[in-house]
Amino acid sequence: MSIAYLNGQFLPIEEAKVPALDRGFLFGDGVYEVVPVYAGKLFRFKQHIERLENSLRSIRLPLEQTLQNWADICHQLIKSNRLDNATIYLQITRGAYPERNHDFPSNPTPTIFAMISPLPEIQPQPSKEDLQGISAITAEDIRWQRCDIKAITLLANCLLKQQALECGANDTILVRNGVALEATSSNLFMVRDGVIITPPLSEHLLSGVTRDFVLWLAEQHGILTEQRSVPEHELLQADEIWLTSSTKEIRPVTRLNDVIIGDGTAGPVWRQMYDHYQQLKAQLYRGEIDSNSEGEIAL
Numbered sequence: 001m002s003i004a005y006l007n008g009q010f011l012p013i014e015e016a017k018v019p020a021l022d023r024g025f026l027f028g029d030g031v032y033e034v035v036p037v038y039a040g041k042l043f044r045f046k047q048h049i050e051r052l053e054n055s056l057r058s059i060r061l062p063l064e065q066t067l068q069n070w071a072d073i074c075h076q077l078i079k080s081n082r083l084d085n086a087t088i089y090l091q092i093t094r095g096a097y098p099e100r101n102h103d104f105p106s107n108p109t110p111t112i113f114a115m116i117s118p119l120p121e122i123q124p125q126p127s128k129e130d131l132q133g134i135s136a137i138t139a140e141d142i143r144w145q146r147c148d149i150k151a152i153t154l155l156a157n158c159l160l161k162q163q164a165l166e167c168g169a170n171d172t173i174l175v176r177n178g179v180a181l182e183a184t185s186s187n188l189f190m191v192r193d194g195v196i197i198t199p200p201l202s203e204h205l206l207s208g209v210t211r212d213f214v215l216w217l218a219e220q221h222g223i224l225t226e227q228r229s230v231p232e233h234e235l236l237q238a239d240e241i242w243l244t245s246s247t248k249e250i251r252p253v254t255r256l257n258d259v260i261i262g263d264g265t266a267g268p269v270w271r272q273m274y275d276h277y278q279q280l281k282a283q284l285y286r287g288e289i290d291s292n293s294e295g296e297i298a299l
């Protein structure tokens, strides 16, 4: 049985109960974060908590919680559940009040919830499935105008993901005004002539911690990167397309709207980046690194 955290208490997840009047339940009024854990270490924790703090600021939900408080909760979850490779889900809502009322409560008592789930270990050598890549479709982005906030209101993302599944594809790349932005739960990259290209940060996409990491890792290895707008039609001419997230790391898209991308398998730049990613994780496992010039990698 998994041990979770709810409002100051560690308890079996089945016993973690939230009132029906919680604003997270009634309005989707909350934000979340997903942090990967490798070899018992929180990966790029500082960046995840900074983004969580940004999300909280954006929804005007004040919370007295330091980086160390968050780290203590996460480490306790790792320990209680004896999981070394995992993802930790953190969620904060504006809390429960006696009435359903759109107005913000003047003195909010947020609901803080955290749980841990096992994460299949990504291997030093890519599997057949990794090399095969996934298929995606493109669709109009029907989400709101503040996709930079990691809000728990994910109905549009779920509908768009389901649309892909019902077309026999794995995911949907979201397009606004002819410009591709990201996928339903990951950031978007393409490779053209050896250059790694990703859409620039804006209110229409999430500032992915993995996106940042991939850009940093590429620069460390002398691979050119560019942050610029990606027209939907250009994606079909890409040499490679990838989706990135904390749980997927870097996943190649080898078929888009039934068009084969590259030669239909994971491309050479993906392979280079996969190796760099796994090498860095291996160093983390061996305890050789804790941080880098860009800041904290693990805590």
Ligand SMILES: Cc1ncc(COP(=O)(O)O)c(C=O)c1O
Residues within 6 Å of the ligand: 034, 182, 183, 184, 185, 186, 187, 205, 206, 207, 208, 209, 210, 211, 244, 245, 246, 247
């Ligand atoms: C919409 C969206 N974009 C991008 C990402 C990738 O973010 P990260 O790399 O921080 O996991 C996610 C992750 O959940 C997401 O939901």
